[in-house]
Amino acid sequence: MVDLKSSPDTPPLREEDLRQGIELMFYAYRDFTGEPDAILEQYSLGRAHHRVIYFVGRNPGISVTELLDILRITKQSLSRVLGKLIEDEFINQRANPADRRRKQLTLSDKGKALEHALTSTQMDRFVRAYREAGDDAVEGFRRVLTSIINPEDRARVRPATIRRP
Amino acid sequence: MVDLKSSPDTPPLREEDLRQGIELMFYAYRDFTGEPDAILEQYSLGRAHHRVIYFVGRNPGISVTELLDILRITKQSLSRVLGKLIEDEFINQRANPADRRRKQLTLSDKGKALEHALTSTQMDRFVRAYREAGDDAVEGFRRVLTSIINPEDRARVRPATIRRP
DNA sequence: ATTTAAGGTCAACCATATTGACTTAATTAG
DNA sequence: CTAATTAAGTCAATATGGTTGACCTTAAAT
Numbered sequence: 001m002v003d004l005k006s007s008p009d010t011p012p013l014r015e016e017d018l019r020q021g022i023e024l025m026f027y028a029y030r031d032f033t034g035e036p037d038a039i040l041e042q043y044s045l046g047r048a049h050h051r052v053i054y055f056v057g058r059n060p061g062i063s064v065t066e067l068l069d070i071l072r073i074t075k076q077s078l079s080r081v082l083g084k085l086i087e088d089e090f091i092n093q094r095a096n097p098a099d100r101r102r103k104q105l106t107l108s109d110k111g112k113a114l115e116h117a118l119t120s121t122q123m124d125r126f127v128r129a130y131r132e133a134g135d136d137a138v139e140g141f142r143r144v145l146t147s148i149i150n151p152e153d154r155a156r157v158r159p160a161t162i163r164r165p
Numbered sequence: 166m167v168d169l170k171s172s173p174d175t176p177p178l179r180e181e182d183l184r185q186g187i188e189l190m191f192y193a194y195r196d197f198t199g200e201p202d203a204i205l206e207q208y209s210l211g212r213a214h215h216r217v218i219y220f221v222g223r224n225p226g227i228s229v230t231e232l233l234d235i236l237r238i239t240k241q242s243l244s245r246v247l248g249k250l251i252e253d254e255f256i257n258q259r260a261n262p263a264d265r266r267r268k269q270l271t272l273s274d275k276g277k278a279l280e281h282a283l284t285s286t287q288m289d290r291f292v293r294a295y296r297e298a299g300d301d302a303v304e305g306f307r308r309v310l311t312s313i314i315n316p317e318d319r320a321r322v323r324p325a326t327i328r329r330p
Numbered sequence: 331a332t333t334t335a336a337g338g339t340c341a342a343c344c345a346t347a348t349t350g351a352c353t354t355a356a357t358t359a360g
Numbered sequence: 361c362t363a364a365t366t367a368a369g370t371c372a373a374t375a376t377g378g379t380t381g382a383c384c385t386t387a388a389a390t
Contacts, residue, residue: 016323017303018288019223021295023322024310026216029194030237031315046345051191058184064368072195077347079369101356101367123183129312130182133305138182140298140305145189147294150196157188158181211376229337242378244338266336266387 035121043088043114048073048081050118053107056091057115061104063096070156090114200286208253208279213238213246215283218272221256222280226269228261235321255279 036050055070056062068078082105085091090111096102107115130138146154201215220235221227233243247270250256255276261267272280295303311319 015288017295018291019284020307020323021291022219022284022287023223024307024314025194025197027318027322028310028313029190031318032190032313034315048346054187058188065366073346074348075368076349076370080346083369099357099367103368119184119187122187123180125313126183126186129309130186132312133308136301137305137308140302141309142185142189143298143302144294144306145193147297148193148197148290149189150199153192153196157192158185213377230335238377239379240337241339241380245377248338264336264388268337 032122032125035125036118039117039121045084046081048077049085049090052078052081052085053090053111053115054119056105057107057112057119060106061096063102063104065102067105085111197287197290200290201283204282204286210249211246213242214250214255217243217246217250218255218276218280219284221270222272222277222284225271226261228267228269230267232270250276 033047037047040046040050051071052067055067059066064075064078064082067082068075071078082091086093089108092106092108092111093103094106096104133141146157149157198212202212205211205215216236217232220232224231229240229243229247232247233240236243247256251258254273257271257273257276258268259271261269298306311322314322
């Protein structure tokens with residue numbers, strides 16, 4: 001259970017504060033994905049394709065298994081999405097020379113261009129938000145959101161530069 | 166375009182920082198919805214039902230149109246989800262006496278219990294995260310995430326108590 | 331009395347996910 | 361060398377949650 005009680009000295013964690021967190025997550029995630037979704041529609045792609053394009057762009061040469069581990073979906077589900085991206089030549093695959101069972105996935109130039117178009121809208125949103133909120137707020141945002149992530153997955157998020165060492 | 170340049174005095178907004186924001190959103194949202202999803206499965210409900218239960222609980226007496234405006238889905242899509250929740254008696258409806266076309270949606274006791282079970286897991290996650298990150302971080306988290314939301318929707322998120330007046 | 335608004339419903343469709351069973355090819359362990 | 365394991369792919373069936381479009385009823389507003 002959550003502590004809903006007040007106390008005069010320590011500011012309590014009230015239900016209202018916690019619900020605000022929940023609602024911020026809902027609305028922010030909805031708007032955060034809205035612009036990319038609109039772009040994707042023009043290519044007959046969906047949000048699932050965006051996630052694949054993003055993480056392949058972020059981790060060039062990633063294998064299918066590693067991608068599955070990030071996305072937490074089934075192989076069959078990834079297969080349809082990845083298959084279309086390869087067919088449409090957004091993504092290239094080549095065998096890993098060290099282990100030819102593994103396929104190394106990379107973005108083609110076309111894929112890089114789409115990745116940039118999609119990610120730009122989200123980066124622009126963060127640029128505006130970080131400017132509005134200020135540097136200290138950015139550090140707080142990172143700390144809270146990192147703690148929201150399950151501990152075993154926190155290391156997946158690359159640490160940002162310490163802004164004021 | 167995003168400013169990727171460095172400068173010696175003002176810490177620049179680097180691409181890496183912005184991508185970290187994007188990835189924090191992805192992983193945090195995924196884990197944030199994971200526990201409720203597991204509970205919902207026991208009731209043969211999905212995430213869509215959770216959203217309806219949450220916002221009806223948060224806004225007792227809300228109308229269908231208002232709910233559609235929050236969720237940004239079609240009436241037909243809401244209808245299936247809401248219909249099941251009414252049939253399973255998680256949600257009650259009664260006509261608004263002032264305008265009998267409008268239905269006022271409220272949670273039944275059963276609905277309140279499920280809402281609590283679902284929301285508790287998310288509130289617990291925020292309690293832990295807020296404790297780990299500290300009060301100042303919480304304020305920063307709120308500021309950044311509020312700025313991520315489209316301006317016209319920011320007022321939907323109830324303002325939290327100022328913690329240190 | 332007509333128009334508008336809130337709500338509901340039917341049908342078809344699509345995207346994204348699931349489980350389960352099975353195959354192929356390549357590497358690793360015995 | 362053989363057997364087991366791993367990476368990847370495939371086929372099939374199913375579920376969820378979304379979409380568009382057409383149409384209807386009831387109640388309120390003009």
